[in-house]
Amino acid sequence: MSLPDIFALRQYLGPELKDRTISDARHSVSLTDIVQYSCLTGRSCELSGRSVLLATSGQLLSALAMIELDGVARRMLLCPPDLDWDCLQVLLEQAEIDTIVTDRPLQRCIAGKYIVIGIDLPERRTVGWKVDRATEWLMLTSGTSGLPKIVRHTLDGLAGAIIADGPARYRNATWATFYDIRRYGGLQIFLRALIGGGSMVLSEPGEAIATHVARLRTGGVTHISGTPSHWRKLLMSGAAADFSPRYVRLSGEIADQAVLDGLARAFPHASIGHAYASTEAGVGFSVDDGREGFPAHLIGPNRGGVEMKVVDGSLRIRSKRTARAYVGADAPPLTDADGYVDTGDIVELRGERYHFVGRRGGIINIGGLKVHPEEVEAVINRHASVQMSRARSRRSPITGAIVVADVVLADGTDRERHETIRKEILSQCKDCLMVWKVPAVIRFVERLDVTAAGKLARTDA
Amino acid sequence: MSVKSKIFSAMKQIAEEQKVTLPPLEDDLPLNETGFDSLAFAILVARLEDELGIDPFTVAEDAAFPSTLGEFVRAYENVPA
Known part of the structure; x- marks a missing residue:
């Protein structure tokens, strides 16, 4: 495969866009010349073609590693912060992980089984990666009980909605999200920042909301996303008063009219959109008219590469943005025979609009x-x-x-x-x-x- | 307030919410003549559990559901809180 055929993250990090940064509460890293530097330490030259677990303590190092390893590693498993090691060991087997990139000390029994590469802020010149493959992006489902499932995405699919929107739409945007970028909702925002030529301010676990908002203001955040639960918390905290983003996005839970109206009052100058996405089904659609639910005409054949239908009350989605498969020896099929993902989200048609009413299991x-x-x-x-x-x-x-x-x-x-x-x-x-x-x-x-x-x-x- | 008056007070509250007109609350009033349907009784039992700390119909495995208001009240009075 020749280089132009491969869609890799580093292609969006050319030196022509100045003053791009990604920051957390402690560090700010320039994105402008990031591809010339490496955040990896130790035997990092061995990473080409490896199946890598990214297990960093904070989001910033994971972000840098994603940039560096996309197009290089065979697969990357993004490890969210709240996963315990016992759970992880099973998942590592299922994902056939052979290499761990981490800034944390590992138990010896784990360290012996894998190649372990350290990671730190990018202060060394890069070894010069050969970008020669479409790396598989492995993510974990966010279900609350039992072992999470591993789903396999490609960057192409993950970025499908971003490319469809036209990345230039968000040029010079500074993005933020209440999510962790190692989960689907947060990763979408990270990719929007990178692919759209923007910057990003990361969230910090446990940070007081007023402190977080102060950091969003200082960082010049213009575009921000979170779940309705995140937004309700912000609206009721009083911390939203001095914050004036241009774009406010909700996803991950049902956006009811009360939270949409609350956001419209709190951010009169922002456009407010709610998106439907899940780790398995990818980004289905986004709605920008400020009303709960979505127009009925979105259901039906192919709209912008996404096909949706409602069967037995639940929303089914087929598109190139859905995950490719569940990963693991006994992994169930991700789609039905026709390629549709059953989201398990129950919708109800009221007039010209579908409304989400809940989860099938709930x-x-x-x-x-x-x-x-x-x-x-x-x-x-x-x-x-x-x-x-x-x-x-x-x-x-x-x-x-x-x-x-x-x-x-x-x-x-x-x-x-x-x-x-x-x-x-x-x-x-x-x-x-x-x-x-x-x-x-x-x-x-x-x-x-x-x-x-x-x-x-x-x-x- | 006695257990009995707490029960009556909760019933009046639910009757008001459910737009049910309660007949005079007497011990020998059959429960099926109270105007309460099973949902109203479910609400009553849940609220009484919160207020009194007991649910006599779940505690005892062989609990027979009472047929009169007096039996219903006694089910609460007979369970040690």
């Missing part, structure tokens, strides 16, 4: 009547004093299950208003939902957990 059964927790949450979240909510199933000796809701109120909500708010929420639910979907009990809680992937935690639901 349905609560109340004496034979079904409810998706997300549809209840969407109604509760419309109340002005509600920061976020979680509807869940509670066992009932009478109907098998009932719906109950845990609600986080906005900071500073007067305790004396709790009963009034409870009544208002209930009456809102009664107006909009069938009677069995109205929460039997509403509990006010201090906080609701959000997973490392930025989604509302439903593990104990």
Whole structure:
């Protein structure tokens, strides 16, 4: 294969674009001449054609390694920060990993089995990589229970939606995301920054929201993405006041009207879009009209390389942007016989628009009547004093299950208003939902957990 | 407040929410004449569990569901909290 046939990340890092950087809370690295430097230490010349695990403590080093290894390594497994080593060892076998790139000390039993390459800020001249292959990008699914699945992507597929948008659209943008870039949603933003010729400000785990926003402002962030849970947290923190991005993007969870309206009020000068994407199905589409759900005409044959259909209520997607396959000896097929990925996301047609109602696995059964927790949450979240909510199933000796809701109120909500708010929420639910979907009990809680992937935690639901 | 009055108060609250008109609450009132459907009873049992800390119908394996309001109240009174 000759070089121009290979689509590699470094092609987007030419010296002609000045003042491009990628930064975290401690370091800022220039992207302008990054391809002339190496972040790898030790026997890094052995990396060509290897199956590499990227296991760095922070996102910045992973970002630099992705740039350096794409087109060089056979495959790269991106390791999100919250994965434990026991879990990882199984995944390494499945992914046939032979090399680990890490800045962390490894247990000797692990180190002995693999080539271990160190990684640090790029202060050495590069050995001069030969870019001669389309590297496989391996990512982990963000499911909350059990061992994650490994999915295999190509850069071509990962960047499909970015190329389709026209990368030049975002020239000079400085991107940020509340996600970790080693997960699908975050990686999309990292690739948008790189391929679109922009810069990027990375998130830091555990960073206070006000500190994070201050860093976004200082870094001149213009384009930013996160899950609705991330955005609700920001909106209710009061930290959004001095921040004025041009583009605000939501993905990863259902963007309900309340969060879209909240963002439109908080960022009157921004265009606000919500995207549908998943690790397996890739980027399906994005919607920029500020309304929840998506236009019904998106379902049907080939629109910009993406075909979508609804079967048994769930959204199915076929495109070059979906993952290629699950990886591992006993890996199940990723698509059906026709090449469609079943997303497991249930949609409902209301008028000219499809609305997401929840996950197939999350349905609560109340004496034979079904409810998706997300549809209840969407109604509760419309109340002005509600920061976020979680509807869940509670066992009932009478109907098998009932719906109950845990609600986080906005900071500073007067305790004396709790009963009034409870009544208002209930009456809102009664107006909009069938009677069995109205929460039997509403509990006010201090906080609701959000997973490392930025989604509302439903593990104990 | 006694267990009985807590139960009655929760029932009145649910009746109001569900737009149900409760008949006078007497011990011998059959539960199927309260106007409550199974969902309303499910809500009642869940709320009482939160308020009283007990769910007599889940605790005992052989719990027979009561047929009158008086039996329903006694199911709560007889379970040590």
